[in-house]
Amino acid sequence: MNIQITNEAAKWYKKEFEIDHQTQLRFYVRYGFGGFIPGFSLGVSYDTPKDVHTSCNAEGIKFFIESKDAWYFDDKDLKIELNKQAQEPEFKYL
Numbered sequence: 483m484n485i486q487i488t489n490e491a492a493k494w495y496k497k498e499f500e501i502d503h504q505t506q507l508r509f510y511v512r513y514g515f516g517g518f519i520p521g522f523s524l525g526v527s528y529d530t531p532k533d534v535h536t537s538c539n540a541e542g543i544k545f546f547i548e549s550k551d552a553w554y555f556d557d558k559d560l561k562i563e564l565n566k567q568a569q570e571p572e573f574k575y576l
Contacts, residue, residue, distance in 0.1 A: 483536050483558065484536055484538070484560070485536055485547065485561075486559065487538060487545055487561075487562040488563050489541055490564040491562045492543055492545075493541055493564075494569075494570065494571055495526075495541075495543060495571070496542075496543065499528070503542070505544070506528065506530065506531060506544040506545075506546065507528060507543055507544070507546075508526065508527055508545075508548065509524050509526055509545065509546070509547050509551070509560070510524070510526075510527065510548065511524065511551045511553075511554045512524070512525040517554075518554065518555070518558075524573060531546050531548070533549045534546050534547070534549070535547050535548060535549040547560070555575065559576045560574070560575060561573075561574040561575075
């Protein structure tokens with residue numbers, strides 16, 4: 483499993499999270515709608531990596547997923563692009 487994030491999507495996170503320095507953002511599984519598995523969705527928060535399953539860097543940000551959340555992706559890659567019409571990130575599971 484890998485994470486891919488476009489520079490446009492990473493810039494969106496920089497703006498929305500008001501990031502002006504290097505930081506680390508974690509994608510984690512939470513209860514919610516609109517996700518890959520019914521009843522679950524992805525959340526994002528500032529965090530310090532503890533047991534990283536996969537990560538990538540874009541626009542000075544380290545994006546990562548912890549091992550305890552890897553089950554959600556079912557060995558699929560996560561690609562994050564900016565949906566230009568909605569002006570927000572869009573998650574694709576490949």
